[in-house]
Amino acid sequence: MSLGLRNILPLAASAFLMIATTQPAVALELLQPSETSSTVTASAVNLLGKADKDASVTVNGEAAKVFSTGIFVMDQVPLKEGSNSFEVVETKAGTAASTVTLTVTREQPAPSIDLTKSKKLLFVKGSFEPSSDLVLQSGEVLPLAVRATSGHTVIAQVAGQWVALEEQRDLESKKLTGEYRANFMVPTITEDVDTTSVQFTLTAASGVEGPSELVETSPAKVGFWSTNQVRLMRVTSDWASVAYGIHEVRLGGPFMGELSSGTIVLATGKKGSSVRVRLANTLDGWISEGDLEVASAATAIPYLTFTSISVGGGTEGDVVSIPYGSPVPFIVSSDQPTSAPPTITVEFFGGHHAATWLSHSATASLVREVTVEQHLRDRVCVKIELAQDRLWGYKVEVTPSMVRIRVRKAPVIANVSSPLSGLLIALEPGHGGPRNLGAVGATRIPEKEINRMTVEALKAELEAAGARTVIVREGDDDPNLGERTSRAIASDADLFISVHANSAGSARGYLRVSGTSTYYKHSASRDLSAAIHRHLLQETGLGDFGNVGSFNYGPIRANTWMPSMLVEHAFMSNPEDEAKMLDPEFRKKTARGVRLGIEEFLRQ
Ligand SMILES: [Zn+2]
Structure with missing residues (x-):
């Protein structure tokens, strides 16, 4: 089975092994790879496991790093082709050693299908375009594409019309590539066409093995709206975000802002679960379908003048x-x-x-x-x-x-030597509840717990400096992001600090990505975020992962009533960072860094 090396931290309690020889102190657990025998195509393997925190662990005689949590790591252990055997040994003074023997077989990756050499007709799975459901209007262009056996004919049927796709040639070698494309211009239609799949037909040009025609439909569907009707929609939520486009960006693409409930917009198309609206003749925006309802056709088209x-x-x-x-x-x-x-x-x-x-x-x-x-x-x-x-x-x-x-108005700082005196700081421990755990570390502690513990340290630190605090998520509840924002604004706090822990993929090693980072959305919060970033680096000694602007996390984007920022204090995915965050002394350093940063900002 695959080792799941990409971004998988051990979650399942069943996914570990306990192999003991003679009465060891703590059973050695192998977390990744989770099975003693596995096959991969990668050229190296990252080993992650749990031992006694006072033990030492070797892999084929070489010492692995063991952290205060007992988690041990050896990143990027090279694999030769074929079978690789690793003896993982845990030793602790006064107890018998425990050993796990691990076999990792490195195979050549399966050769990808050569579309120019295939004797059979085939479509490549997942290569169909459109790749998400679309609703378009006449005059718009629908790109059609698929990868299929080279040298044949592909046609697509869309909205009752047949479209011939052209096989693309490599720009340098001029050879056919097996990639077929066409740009279909949506014709004038007088009635809406419901969304349906696009049907692709591949017909053999000459003798092939097997059938000489292959028909498949795209998983995504396409529909059309006629342009002889005005489609007004009403915003139903006060946090209806409008984005410039649809992007596969973590936490969403760039947002223009939020529309308030009752706003009337003109819909011109759809992609997936987002509706395209025409804000101006030269500007479209995208709004989630869930934030809109269809307005009656007789609704007045809004137009604003004020004197x-x-x-x-x-x-x-x-x-x-x-x-x-x-x-x-x-x-x-x-x-x-x-x-x-x-x-x-x-x-x-x-x-x-x-x-x-x-x-x-x-x-x-x-x-x-x-x-x-x-x-x-x-x-x-x-x-x-x-x-x-x-x-x-x-x-x-x-x-x-x-x-x-x-x-x-900015709060009045009565005493420059104690600028936090009397201020109210809103704190948000990220995530919460039974499902919204955030990232999960090698010790299986969820991020929501680490965030809560760090916020407790921060609360103590800020209160000792004379501030009052309000925590927008008490206990283990999980209010949605809009609710967290509303609570922070309603509290009338002077500043908002959200606390999260970061996570990164581990394909190239568990210890590769580390460091502390801070985030803000609006430039009015930049100086606060930058000051906290500087002091966090100083106090924690962690590596610099940056002060990040234009960040889209809802509560720091929508809360414009006070300077708002987010701290990702260290990485859950890095067992060394995780061990630090689990240490109360380290959490005090983090809290001190945030407090010193706020004080510097207030004195500016
Ligand atoms: Zn988080």
Whole structure:
């Protein structure tokens, strides 16, 4: 069986062996490979197991690293072709040694099928395009592709039409490649076509072994929307994220922002479970199907004009009020450049610039000026420029008649030598509950536990420095990301810190990837994240895995009411990092690094 070397940490309790010779102190467990005999195609194997924490472990006489958890590792042990035998020996003073003998057979990888030499007609599994369900409109291009035996004919049937695919040639050698492609232009259709599979037919050009025709359908389906109907949809959630495109990126592709419930959007197509909406003539966005419902065909197409905007001051901060008489989509974003004042931008899609009354009240202390610009035909942009160097936070409130942007005052730091005094810090231990474990380490501890223990250390550290704390996930509950965000905002905390532990693939070794990293989404949180990053590196001595911007984790993206960042304190997938995170002394160092970083940020 395959060794599962790619990114698999031992999860199943049954997947270990206990082989004892004469009364050993602790039975030696082999975690990866999990069987004493296995076959691989890789040129090296990573050995992972559990022994007594005070024992030493050798593999064919060479010492493996044993951590305080008892987990031992030997990465990238070379394999020769054929059978490789490893004797793993655990020894501890005063007890008998225990030994596991492991056989790993290295085979040549199975040769990939040569489509240019195959005598039989065949389609390569998984090579069909479209590869995810699509709904398109006329005038759009549907790429069709498949890999199949070279030198024959492939046609596809889509929406009742036959499309010939052309076999591609290698650009250098000019030889046929077995890759067949066509770009199908969706014709004008007057009625919607339900999604159906695309049928591909491969017909032999000359004598082949076996059947001379092969028919298969694509696993993904394609449907068409006629363009003679307006498809309006209504947003049903207050955290409906809009993405620029659909990407296979961890935590989602780049997001423009969130739409609020009740917003009306124009749908123009679908891919998988995402709906494409036309925000402006030159801008599409993608919204999850679950955040939308079909609006009645008689719904008014929203269009926004407002003639006045007002800015006033209050105890919490300033309020910018923008009349919102029509539920057009709008996106709020912020920027905090290094050499210019911070700005908050509200971009409305579907409307024109009609504002002539931009009144600034003398009570406004944070906002210097509000301006309005027209971007092309259908985008109206309200720009809120601050009078100070730092944007602490803002909140968006939507009513049926008004959009209010509340710009938040920075907390007053009464005592520079103890800047945390009196501040409220929201802490989020990542993951939680019976299913959302996060990454799982070699000792089988889930990340949610490590995060919770680290947050406890952080709470103690911050409170000792005079802060108050609020934990947005108590005990082992698992509120969703929107709920975590709402709780942090509702608490009116001054700062938000999310604590996670990282994980990486182990194909090239368990100890290869290590280090500490910090994350932020909006540039207003960059300085907080950077200061914590610097102090974490100093306090923990861990390697530098970076201060990462534009990060899409929901609670630091949607919580704009306070500077918000996330700590990935070390790697669950690295047994050395895992042993450190399980050590209370190390967790204190992590907590100290975060506290010192916050204090530095507050003093800036
Ligand atoms: Zn996590």
